[in-house]
Amino acid sequence: MINKIALVGGTHGNETSGIQLIHNWQSSGFSDELASRFSSLDVSLTIANPDALSAHVRFVEEDLNRQFTLEGLDKPSNESTAKEAKLAKQLNQKFGPKGDSGTDLVIDIHNTTSNMGATLIILEADDFHVQLARFVKHNMPEANILLEDEKPYLEHGYLCTMGKRGVMIEVGGQPQGVLREDVYLLTQTMAEVILDFCQAYNTDSLEQYPECEVFRLGENIKFPLNEQGKRTAMIHHALQDNDFAPLIPGAPMFRTFDGKDIEWQEAQETYPHFINEAAYHKLDVAFATATRIML
Ligand SMILES: [Zn+2]
CATH class of the missing domain: 2.20.25.160 (N-terminal domain of TfIIb)
Incomplete structure (x- = not known):
């Protein structure tokens, strides 16, 4: 079962699509239609780095999306520890702990200034992620699937790896700090399609989808x-x-x-x-x- 899902925006404080989507869903909640589509899911909505949002920057001291290595999370903090390293430990207490996580899936939303369209980044090519990739490609043919499996899942420093499973949504091209309607809508669609997949996975209603193109x-x-x-x-x-x-x-x-x-x-x-x-x-x-x- 994929029950506990953390949907996260603002891991980078100037990537506006995920931030706006989280804010919108926080303020209005899921519509009745979405609530019934995602009835088997317990989705939390989180802005990861509020200080970076306030400062309109990617990060304040260090890149938060590189702080989630097991070594980094284990290291005791002192005065010289970067803000984001401390923040990573707090987030890991809430949504991890990495390696023994209480969260079934972390979905972390990013923007890129590159013209990558809506890209789903997966970190493993196991049965779950292959099914997810095929489902996303089937339901959102314009999406790209990027596989970063050059090292084992737990060796990545990405925020999403504090979950049992973790994926990233990466949408562009959008300048830092700017919100574009087309990029926002692609972000929203991909988030909803991933949640649709989880619902189908939980309710045994997944079909067999054909093999899909993946960039490794x-x-x-x-x-x-x-x-x-x-x-x-x-x-x-x-x-x-x-x-x-x-x-x-x-x-x-x-x-x-x-x-x-x-x-x-x-x-x-x-x-x-x-x-x-x-x-x-x-x-x-x-x-x-x-x-x-x-x-
Ligand atoms: Zn980012």
Whole structure:
């Protein structure tokens, strides 16, 4: 049974879609229609980092969505412990504890400045998550499924991993701090479809859906830098906004400031995403790669 579900927004304080959805559902509650659709579910609604919301920033001291490692949660706090590290421990008491959680599923809602549309991020490819991915793709064909299983579930530092199971909704492209209607509606639809899945799972009414396309995370590709660590190129216009479209060998990915193209040199095509994501600016990450698989 997937009974206790934590729906979370505001893990990053400037990602407005999840924040607005949580606020709206907190103030008006589920409509009668939604309440009956989700009758087997006990859904809590939480804003994870209210201080970051007030300050209109992604985080105040450290990225909250990297604080949920078992080591980090175990470490005793002292004066130098970052705000978000302390906050992670509080949230973990409420919705975890990670590894032995009282919450069946954590759904954590994010926005990206990249043109990723509505993306469901899953961290495992077990039967539950494969069924979830197929259900979401069947009911929301425009959705993308991203699988980040490069390490075991419990080794991720993501907030959603404090649940027995955890997934993320990642919707873009939307500038930080801005609320776009199209992005909001995609966010709401994906949240509802995931809850529909849980309801169907609980009531044994899941159908067998066909295999679906899944993008499996590869690695981060950095911007080219000079010896001083300054960027020498920007994302090529042919790549910009083309998240999850194939980048084929020989196709341009960067344009240098002196007007030359830098091409994708690998032997295989890749499926870039988080292209030019604003939050990864400091890390000089240009995009992430993925392979396309069927699950
Ligand atoms: Zn985020």
